Amino acid sequence: MKKDYLKTAQKETIAIRKHIDRTYQKEHSNPLYLTSSFTFDSAEEMAAVFADEQEGNIYSRYSNPNVQELIDKVAILENAESGWATSSGMAAVFTTFAALLQSGDHIVSSRSVFGSTHRLFTEIFPKWGITTTYVDALDYEGYKNAIQENTKILYLETPSNPALEIIDLELVGDICKNANILFAVDNCFATPVLQRPIDLGAHISIHSTTKFMDGQGRTLGGLILGTKEIIAKIEAFARHTGPALSPFNAWIISKSIETLYLRVNHMSNTAHEIAKKLENHTAISFVKYPFLESHPNYVTAKKQMFGGGGIVTFEIKGGLEAGRNFLNKLQLFSLTPNLGDAKSIATHPASTTHSKLKPEERLAVGITDGLVRLSIGLEHIDDIWEDIEQALS
Numbered sequence: 001m002k003k004d005y006l007k008t009a010q011k012e013t014i015a016i017r018k019h020i021d022r023t024y025q026k027e028h029s030n031p032l033y034l035t036s037s038f039t040f041d042s043a044e045e046m047a048a049v050f051a052d053e054q055e056g057n058i059y060s061r062y063s064n065p066n067v068q069e070l071i072d073k074v075a076i077l078e079n080a081e082s083g084w085a086t087s088s089g090m091a092a093v094f095t096t097f098a099a100l101l102q103s104g105d106h107i108v109s110s111r112s113v114f115g116s117t118h119r120l121f122t123e124i125f126p127k128w129g130i131t132t133t134y135v136d137a138l139d140y141e142g143y144k145n146a147i148q149e150n151t152k153i154l155y156l157e158t159p160s161n162p163a164l165e166i167i168d169l170e171l172v173g174d175i176c177k178n179a180n181i182l183f184a185v186d187n188c189f190a191t192p193v194l195q196r197p198i199d200l201g202a203h204i205s206i207h208s209t210t211k212f213m214d215g216q217g218r219t220l221g222g223l224i225l226g227t228k229e230i231i232a233k234i235e236a237f238a239r240h241t242g243p244a245l246s247p248f249n250a251w252i253i254s255k256s257i258e259t260l261y262l263r264v265n266h267m268s269n270t271a272h273e274i275a276k277k278l279e280n281h282t283a284i285s286f287v288k289y290p291f292l293e294s295h296p297n298y299v300t301a302k303k304q305m306f307g308g309g310g311i312v313t314f315e316i317k318g319g320l321e322a323g324r325n326f327l328n329k330l331q332l333f334s335l336t337p338n339l340g341d342a343k344s345i346a347t348h349p350a351s352t353t354h355s356k357l358k359p360e361e362r363l364a365v366g367i368t369d370g371l372v373r374l375s376i377g378l379e380h381i382d383d384i385w386e387d388i389e390q391a392l393s
C-alpha cells in the first residue's frame with residue numbers, strides 16, 4: 001500500500017489506513033508487538049538510541065509500535081501535533097495535570113466532571129498543594145472570575161456527564177487565551193468524529209479510549225493530544241512514572257478505530273431518533289439530547305459538534321423509585337457503568353455513580369433523582385425503542 005495518499009486522505013480513511021509499516025511477512029492486519037523491550041545490533045546502536053541520536057524503541061514503558069500507531073492515528077483525527085497514550089482515561093487525566101503543574105498551582109474546572117476526576121481535584125491534588133475552583137458548566141463569567149494569578153489550566157468536559165450540558169469551546173478558548181493559561185478538554189463523550197477541541201481553541205484534548213474508541217467494552221485506555229511542546233512535558237513525566245498503555249490494548253483500540261466513524265455516526269443517528277421519540281412520551285418530564293431543538297444549548301451544539309452523540313438522558317416522572325423501576329424492567333439494555341459500547345446501556349446516576357453526592361450537589365451538576373442515562377448501541381432501533389417503551393409502561 002502506497003502511503004502518499006494518506007497526506008490528503010479524509011479522516012474516515014486515516015482511521016482505517018494509518019498503519020505502522022508492514023513487516024517482511026506483509027501482513028494485512030497489523031502485527032502485535034507484545035514485547036516489554038527491544039533489542040539492538042550493537043553497543044553503538046544502543047547508545048545512539050538511548051542518546052536520542054537515532055530513532056528506535058527501547059522499552060514499552062517509553063514507546064511501542066502499536067501504541068505509537070494509535071497515537072499517530074488519533075492525533076491526525078483531531079488535528080493535534082502530537083500525543084501520548086495511557087493505561088486508562090483516568091491515567092490520561094492524572095498524567096496531564098501531574099506533568100504540567102507544580103505545587104502552588106491552581107486549576108479552574110467545570111463543576112460537571114467525571115466522578116474520578118472530581119476525586120483527583122478534591123482529594124488527591126490538594127495533598128500536593130494543587131487547588132481547584134469549580135464553576136458551573138455554563139457560567140462563562142464565572143470562568144473568567146475564577147482565574148487567579150497561579151491558575152495554569154482550565155479544564156472541562158463537553159458534552160458533560162450525565163447532564164449533557166454543551167459548553168462553548170470557542171468562548172472558553174478565548175477566555176484562556178486572554179488569561180494566558182492552558183485549556184484542556186475531556187473529549188471522551190464526543191470522540192474526534194463529533195468534535196475536535198483543538199480546532200476550537202483547546203491546547204489539550206483528553207480521551208478515555210475505554211468508551212467509544214474501543215466500542216466493544218474490552219479494554220481500558222487513555223489518550224492525551226496536544227502540541228509537541230506540551231506532549232514533550234507529558235512524555236518526560238510519563239516515561240518515569242509508568243502509566244503506559246499495554247501494546248495489546250493499543251492494538252485492539254487501533255483496530256476498533258477502523259470502524260469509529262461508522263459506529264459513532266450510527267449511534268448518534270439512532271440516539272437522535274430515540275430522543276425524539278422520548279420527547280413525546282407521557283412518562284417523561286424532559287429529555288436532554290444536544291441535537292434536539294429543546295436542548296438549552298442546541299445552538300452551541302450545532303456550532304461545534306458534527307452530531308449529537310450516542311448518549312441520551314431523560315427524567316422519568318416519579319423520581320428515584322421510578323428510575324430504579326425503569327432499569328429493572330429493561331431486557332435488552334445492559335445495566336453497567338460503561339458507555340459508547342455496541343450494546344445499549346442504561347444507568348441511573350442518582351442511585352449509582354453519583355449516589356455519594358448530597359442531593360443538592362447532584363442538582364448542581366444537573367442530576368435529578370429520576371434522571372436516566374442511555375448509551376445507545378448498534379442494535380436495531382426498533383428493538384432499542386421497544387425495550388425502552390415496555391420499561392416505561
Ligand SMILES: *Cc1c(COP(=O)(O)O)cnc(C)c1O
Pocket residue numbers: 088089090091114157161186188189208209210211220221222
Ligand atoms: C470513563 C471516563 C473517564 C475515565 O476513563 P477510564 O478509562 O475509565 O479511566 C474520564 N472522563 C470521562 C468523561 C469518562 O466517561
